[in-house]
Amino acid sequence: MDSEKARYQQLTQEMMPRRPVLRNAIMAFVVGGLICVVGQCIQWFFMHQGMSAKEASSPTAVVLIGLGALFTGLGWYDRIVKHGGMGGTLPITGFANAMVSPAMEFRTEGLVMGVGARLFTVAGPVLVYGMTAAMVVGAVRWLITGVA
Template identity: 85%
Template sequence: MDSDKQQYQQMTQEMMPKRPVLRNAVIAFVVGGLICVVGQGVQGFFMHQGMTTKEASAPTAVVMIGLGALLTGLGWYDRIVKHSGMGGTLPITGFANSMVAPAMEFRTEGLVMGVGARLFTVAGPVLVYGMTAAMVVGALRWLITGVA
């Protein structure tokens, strides 16, 4: 019986329509690149106001996240990602989308357990593992080099 199952899974894997990997990659490149160019433009604006590159990075993140949230609210961001995949998901605008989308969706379940709790359904794991990794890396660097 188990070999039956294995054979069946093998057959379906062979017949499975292929994901359009090349096309996905090309669109991800163009869209992801363009979002970063917009980010560069925003950063350039803040630097033009007299900030250093480092100082400008925080306000740039805020503006990009605001843009992502706005496009999500208008119902456009999911369409961008449908075509561009990671090109829309990986930039920080996609992070905003991952917080705004569930919050909007579960508005019907109330402000606390609906909006409040669901803001972090997708973003939660990213924060948890991002924070943990940053802490481990920071501690290791401190131990090894003596400078964090």
């Protein structure tokens, strides 16, 4: 039976339709790149208002998150990611999508056990491991350079 399982899994791998990896990669580059270009334009706008590049980065992130949330609400963002893949998921707009989509989805189960409890179902792992990685990197930096 185990050999039959192994053989069948091998047959499945052989016959599996191929994913369009090259096309996906190019689309991810284009879509991710476009989002970054939009972000850059927003940053330039704030710098034009007299902010330094560093000062402008926070309001830029806020505007991008707002746009990501808006596009999710309008039902457009899932289509962007469908074509753009990681190019749409990785920018901060994708994080907004990961927060807003469960909020929309689970409102029928109420504000506490629905939206409240399920809000981080997608973004939760990103936060947990993002913060863990930041702490590890920070600790390494502190050990090497002595700068916290």
